[in-house]
Amino acid sequence: MGSAGMLKILVVDDEPDVKDLFQQRFRREIRNEEFRLDFANSGEEALSYLNGHASEVILILSDINMPGMSGFELLRQIRKDFNTPPSPVVMMITAYGDPNSEQMAVDLGANDFLTKPLDFAVLKQKLKEIV
Amino acid sequence: MNWADGESYVAIFVAFFVIRYVRNFLETPTRLPDWDMYFKRIWLTGFILMGLGEIFPRPWLIWFQLIVFLSIAYTVWQLYDLRPARTLLFAIAPYAIISCLESLVKSLSHSFYKKTDDYFESGATFSIIWLITFAVIAANQKKSLEKIRLEREKEAEQRRIIENKKNELEYLVAERTAEITRQKEELEEALKELKTTQTQLVQSEKMASLGELTAGIAHEIQNPLNFVNNFSEVSIELIDELEEEHAKPDRDVELETEILADLKQNLQKITHHGGRAASIVKGMLQHSRTSTGQREPTDINALSDEYLRLAYHGLRAKDKSFNATFTSDFDTSLGLVNMIPQDMGRVMLNLFTNAFYAVQQRQREGGDPNYKPTVTVSTRCVNGEVVITVSDNGTGMPEAVKQKIFQPFFTTKPTGEGTGLGLSMAYDIVTKGHNGTLEVDSKEGEGTTFKITIPA
Numbered sequence: 001m002g003s004a005g006m007l008k009i010l011v012v013d014d015e016p017d018v019k020d021l022f023q024q025r026f027r028r029e030i031r032n033e034e035f036r037l038d039f040a041n042s043g044e045e046a047l048s049y050l051n052g053h054a055s056e057v058i059l060i061l062s063d064i065n066m067p068g069m070s071g072f073e074l075l076r077q078i079r080k081d082f083n084t085p086p087s088p089v090v091m092m093i094t095a096y097g098d099p100n101s102e103q104m105a106v107d108l109g110a111n112d113f114l115t116k117p118l119d120f121a122v123l124k125q126k127l128k129e130i131v
Numbered sequence: 132m133n134w135a136d137g138e139s140y141v142a143i144f145v146a147f148f149v150i151r152y153v154r155n156f157l158e159t160p161t162r163l164p165d166w167d168m169y170f171k172r173i174w175l176t177g178f179i180l181m182g183l184g185e186i187f188p189r190p191w192l193i194w195f196q197l198i199v200f201l202s203i204a205y206t207v208w209q210l211y212d213l214r215p216a217r218t219l220l221f222a223i224a225p226y227a228i229i230s231c232l233e234s235l236v237k238s239l240s241h242s243f244y245k246k247t248d249d250y251f252e253s254g255a256t257f258s259i260i261w262l263i264t265f266a267v268i269a270a271n272q273k274k275s276l277e278k279i280r281l282e283r284e285k286e287a288e289q290r291r292i293i294e295n296k297k298n299e300l301e302y303l304v305a306e307r308t309a310e311i312t313r314q315k316e317e318l319e320e321a322l323k324e325l326k327t328t329q330t331q332l333v334q335s336e337k338m339a340s341l342g343e344l345t346a347g348i349a350h351e352i353q354n355p356l357n358f359v360n361n362f363s364e365v366s367i368e369l370i371d372e373l374e375e376e377h378a379k380p381d382r383d384v385e386l387e388t389e390i391l392a393d394l395k396q397n398l399q400k401i402t403h404h405g406g407r408a409a410s411i412v413k414g415m416l417q418h419s420r421t422s423t424g425q426r427e428p429t430d431i432n433a434l435s436d437e438y439l440r441l442a443y444h445g446l447r448a449k450d451k452s453f454n455a456t457f458t459s460d461f462d463t464s465l466g467l468v469n470m471i472p473q474d475m476g477r478v479m480l481n482l483f484t485n486a487f488y489a490v491q492q493r494q495r496e497g498g499d500p501n502y503k504p505t506v507t508v509s510t511r512c513v514n515g516e517v518v519i520t521v522s523d524n525g526t527g528m529p530e531a532v533k534q535k536i537f538q539p540f541f542t543t544k545p546t547g548e549g550t551g552l553g554l555s556m557a558y559d560i561v562t563k564g565h566n567g568t569l570e571v572d573s574k575e576g577e578g579t580t581f582k583i584t585i586p587a
Contacts, residue, residue: 017358017400024365024393027372065447068503070454095350096448104452117357120364 006036007131008053012046012062012074013039013093025120035131043069047077054082059130061114064094064101072108079109089130093118142192143177146199150174153203156273157216163209173202193234200227215273222265226258329539336552337477347445351411355404362397362404369394410437414476424474424564428467431517435459435479435508442483443506446491453491455504462510468517468587474564478557482521482581483508485553488544489525489579496526517587524578533573561585 011022019039023030026037038053040046043066050057060078064071071092078090089112092105097115105113112126150173154160159167176198180191203223210216233251237244244251373390376382414437439457447453483506490504504524511518528536528543535541537558542551561569567585 015354015358017404020396020400021358021361021365024369024397025361027369065454067454067456070452072452095353116353117360120361 006033006056007058008036008038008056009059009061009127010038010040010046010049010057012041012043012060012066012071014041014063014066016041018063026124029124029127035127042066043071043074043077046074047081050078050082054084057088058086059127060088060090062090062092064092064105065096072104075105075108075110091126139177139181139192142195143174146177146195147174149199150203153206153219156219156269157206157210157213159206163206166206166209170202170206173199193231193238196227196231196234200231213276215269215276218265218269218272222262222269226255226262229254229258332550332552333556336550336556345445347441347443347448348411348415350444350448351440352408355407355411358404359401359408362401366394366397366401369397411441414438414441424471426469426471429470429472429475431465431468431470431475431519432459432461432463432510434472434476435461435510435519438476438479439483439506439508442480442487446484446487450491453487453494455487455490455494455506457506457508460507460509462512465510465512465517468585470565470585471560474560478560478569478583479508479519479521481553481557482583486521486523486525486579486581489523489527491525493524493526512587513584515587517583517585519583519585520580521583522578522580527573527575527577527579529575533571536571537569 011018022037022039029035030037035058038049038057040049043062046060046062047069062071062074071094075090075092078088082088090110091112091114092101092110093114093116094101095116102113114123150171154167154171159170163170177195180195183191200223204220207216207220229251233244233255236247236251369390373387373394376387376390410433414434436459439459443455443457486506487504490506494502494504507520507522509520509522511520532543536554538551539555540551541555542549558569561567561583565585567583570582570584571579572582573579
């Protein structure tokens with residue numbers, strides 16, 4: 001697998017420390033080049049990133065509550081503009097794990113719904129299934 | 132001389148009428164009832180003297196005349212203050228003296244009497260004219276006195292009527308006063324109750340704002356706590372990896388250095404996020420604590436930032452779909468400003484909550500698909516004064532609403548959602564508590580800006 005064509009996971013969260021956290025949590029996987037992590041601090045940033053790397057991104061992990069474009073809005077855009085198969089798996093993450101949000105995420109086409117704090121063991125398991 | 136001659140009867144008869152006249156004229160039966168009992172019978176002494184006859188030294192007529200005149204004089208003496216009475220005495224006096232003198236002379240020396248008869252005759256005539264004249268004068272005096280008395284009575288009557296009216300009025304006034312006093316007491320009672328209620332309301336406003344905060348607080352604590360947990364866990368993994376590497380015969384020093392650097396960074400992050408959570412808890416405690424009213428050096432930027440987040444997350448906890456951008460533009464050169472942090476925190480929280488509410492309302496109206504709800508806070512130092520502005524691009528408000536927003540109990544929120552005390556409290560805190568000003572600028576459909584200015 002060449003580095004340009006390596007499968008990418010995009011993490012969207014307004015908290016910058018999320019980047020450090022993911023990089024350390026997936027340190028082995030990154031080192032072993034199982035996949036590559038990319039980060040966006042907002043929905044807008046995520047969309048512009050996707051415009052350049054649409055075909056490479058297999059999984060998007062997005063926070064719902066962000067200033068500016070919300071996770072739901074991002075999800076709607078992804079399902080609208082980046083739907084060429086294979087369409088990316090989208091997992092929504094939120095601190096407010098209420099049924100309404102989950103239903104809304106599912107309705108908008110999310111593949112999964114995770115609540116903070118993230119259980120990285122579970123997340124790794126899910127990633128392995130996808131990759 | 133026979134006792135019972137015609138002259139004697141005439142004298143008794145005349146005395147009877149004179150006394151009757153005097154009694155009538157002086158009204159002795161009412162004025163001197165005790166004396167009148169005897170006075171009205173004085174004329175009877177004539178018969179007694181007549182009956183005693185020889186025993187009594189002659190002439191009896193003088194005695195009788197003396198008795199009658201003295202009784203009249205005594206009557207007048209008793210009524211000395213009455214002017215007609217004195218005049219009457221004055222009227223009668225010459226006649227009485229002359230008739231007594233005549234009788235005396237007549238009985239002492241009949242021959243002398245014969246000689247002086249004419250003098251007595253003319254004296255008697257004169258004294259009668261005198262008597263009649265003065266009797267008329269006395270009658271007139273009496274009449275005018277009567278008139279005065281009547282007038283006085285009339286006046287007294289009027290006075291009595293006025294007095295009665297006055298009493299009536301005084302009674303009414305007293306009644307009204309009592310009623311007003313009662314009403315005043317009732318109003319004072321009501322005012323007291325209102326004051327108590329207001330105190331309770333202010334307290335419940337604090338509690339309500341704390342309630343609004345809890346969700347925000349929970350979120351704001353949860354986030355850093357997640358980071359603390361996550362970075363701790365990942366640090367344990369890093370240490371495991373480091374130990375593994377350490378045990379290897381061919382140690383990758385570069386990797387070890389990298390892991391150590393990451394570990395250090397993680398611990399810094401743990402400290403940072405722990406501190407974040409701690410400051411939020413501190414802020415919450417400060418908010419719920421009764422204000423000390425003491426000014427202390429406060430980092431207004433940190434205070435604003437903290438309450439901006441709390442307000443945002445507080446509102447979002449209630450409305451999950453709500454999303455807004457909040458930006459802060461702080462003047463980092465401000466340093467510490469003297470203020471009452473709990474009170475000013477309450478003001479900031481209130482302004483932020485209102486700002487987020489306004490942008491939420493505008494978002495709900497859904498007029499503009501490109502609408503981006505934004506709340507901005509900025510701090511500046513202008514002419515030695517601290518200026519804090521809180522702006523939103525929410526619904527804004529019409530002039531009529533703007534006029535009233537600082538009035539207690541005024542709210543545009545639906546019943547049960549707002550106490551209407553938030554801004555009024557904020558106004559009091561800024562103006563009375565900090566000698567500052569709180570101004571508002573708003574345009575309907577475009578947004579609102581609140582500007583706090585306090586002396587640094």
